[in-house]
Amino acid sequence: MEVPGKKLHLKTSAVDTSYCQPCSQDGDTFPAEAYCTVCKEFLCSNCASVHKKLKMTRSHALLDKSNMPTSMSGQDDDDEYIEPCEIHPKEFIKYFCPSHQTLNCGHCVVQNHRSCHVDVISNISLAFKDGPEYGDIDKAIAKLFKDIDKCASDVEKNKTVIAEIGDSEVSKLRRCRDEVNKYFDERENALLKLIEQMKNIDEALLDNLRPKCDNLKAEVEEIKNNLKTQENNTIQLFIGAKRAKQLLEITQTTLAEINKQNTIHQYRFNIDSATERLMESTTGLGVVKEEVIDTQNALGIHVKYFTNENYVL
Template sequence: MEVPGKKLHEDGPALDAAYCQPCSQDGETLPAEAYCTVCKELLCSTCVNVHKKQKMLKSHTLLDRSCRPTTLKAKSDVQTYTELCDIHPEELIKYFCPSHQTLNCGHCLATDHRACPIDIIADISEAFKDGQEYRDMNQAIALLIKAIKDGAVDVESRMQLINEFSENEVLKIREYRVKVNKYFAERESSLLEIIEQTKMMDISLLDSLKTKFDNMKDCVEVIKTKLEAQERNTAQLFIEAKRTKKQLESLQSAWEDIDKDISIHRYEFKKDLATEALLASCTGLGTVKAMATKDNTLYNKPSSEPDQEQLGLEPDVPVKVTGVQSEASVYPINMKFTTSKSISVISPSDKHDCWLTNVLLLSEDRILLTDNNTTVKFVDLQTNSLVSTVSLPGKPWGMCLLPLDRVAVSVPHNSFQFVNTRGKLSLSNSIKMKDDCRGIGYHNGKLIVSYYRGRVKIMDMNGNVTKRITNYKSGQHVFSKPLYLTVVNDGKTADIIVSDRDMHTITKLDMDLNLLQIFQDPALRGPLGINAVGSQLLICGQQSNNIICLDMSSGQVSQPLGKKEGILRPYHVCSNQQKNRLYVTCNIENFAKLNNTVKSYKAVGHFKSDV
């Protein structure tokens, strides 16, 4: 039975096109008055009023009867929206704005997109799913997934390769270390064998001589006994004495021959210069060369020159003491410097103002100072601050670098003190010395030392003097007050450079203390500290108030720093070529502002190479 105003829902899509769809779900067939673009449904007048009053629905866009769609999808074909709007969380995303390429809800349309052409996602989604854009996106995703998988496989492969690289190179280093150890063990065994053979030869000789001595002693005792037995009978004593005289002379001659043979071999272990260079080198055993990786293999960076192994040459072993600059570096003879800045080196433990007698560059960012406060001070050039001190048994004067991060310091009338410079400063062993030692240098296991009263000596690391110089052959004095010295090593030869404050000279000696050359110039008065930079010398003129640059090969002299740059009574100077700086210490009685600081001068220009 049909009820007026109601009709059974026999043809869903046809009825939905003319009647209210929400009411049709209850079996009512009320005429549709409007169409909701959000709900995608035809609405009767009652449902329209509900839409306009409900808070959640009143923002929906309603189309009147003349604008409503002529065809509608079946209810089962209508898309279900589940994504909430980011801006309006209470609304679902149902629209797309092609102009702004944004996903929107009904609120977004009403507030930001009133003038924009709007696509209903449900209307365009089917075409998008079958379109080129979605196909391209799926293809890009597939390619990306493949690339990620390939990348993961490549990471695993490279991880394995890294382990192989490491294991191979570690194995090479350890095999080479075994080879080196074996070589030194064999050399040690050979040297010990030589000593043992020499020792046994001397022992064998002395044993044979001892037997001869015993036999001779027995013969002499027999002669003595015979003579003593005849002392009461003088005639018989005379006969016995004459009879044994020739035998006694023969024994005397035999003793003299034996006495000539009583000589043992004196031997001394001398360090190998190549081994000393190895100990002083920072590349001992070898280096790890930087390589580039490509296609999971190793290859060397291309070079236009063959390496030493390809030429059949022995690899270079750089002879380098920690902290010194390259011998190939040169100080430009006419270089100038800017105004200095001062680095304070006052320590809480100082008993009086500083009196800095020496400055030594350890590395690009570290210097050491000797201070009459009986300390050696360590300054960090990155922060320009004093970071460490170590106390000495007296007032230090000179310093020189040694292998294995050590420094030798001369302490006049006391000792040569060895200081460890790795990490925090600490004292090592020392050599007691009563004389007034001043300048100190090092070369191939020897110390070169100058003394206040005009002497220069070479000694071993135990303080045993091997060479000395005091005068010319003509009897003239070589030195009066040689307060500083340095060793210049070009890799082939080494020379000793000595400054003499009273004679105003710079003297060049070879390693046997033979006089090679004397430099003297009116611009340099009272020379003290010396810093060698390649073939050139930076020299402190204490009495001339300047720093002089002397080219030893040409004898050319220039003055990079003088009194107008604040140089007053300079004691020592060192160059930092990496930073293009000079560090100078100056000392004047009762001038605390000057004495308590190190002056740092910036070069105008750059150091260069003479190669």
């Protein structure tokens, strides 16, 4: 694998092997121990020490080995790399592995892509904007915008549909409830009328019997008073008593007839067994069903119906 830029052979871990650039001018290769962020150069320990002493460079910021960049590749365009690596936050993404389709920093390349052909992003990105892949991405974005707009439109249509379904089913439920109420109102009125009729019959009968009882009492009072007034005349008392006896027998017969007529209707309300079962039922009045039919309504929206009774009234 080769990383374009500074000429490095990356068959081993050389992708992260940096050397002292000032010393390389004399043909010497010494491991880099520091990096100057101003000069954009790797320095060995001796050069770093000199760098800190020279008047022109003593104010430069030097990164030690643990914080300096891991690769010399692409040092001329380091300023273009600003995206940090998700795995190694101190490093910037600089490489792309076509085999794994991953974006990598120098650490990632050494650890996971030694045997891969890794491209330097600064090199392959030059023609990317005018290439087919970016064009496909642009088309995919446009299509997604269109699909999202259609989805949003379908959502709004479905909101309209559920409102219509809700209104329709509520209307059906209300009509059913009104019919049930009407039926029970009619049944209640019929039963109340029957009770009233029996009550009126009994009251009329009693209203007719009560005066008869009063009349009989008055007749008995009269018989008693007549006998009382004849107690001093034994003959009249005898005759009056005989007559009174006959009258008392008639009165007794009349009273027996009144007692015979003095009957009223015994009635009580018993709830209908079907109504009682209905009241005990958990599905009284009706159920809301879902059906498993996938159909298309007038608005062109697919609606699914399910057969299971998930909701019980």
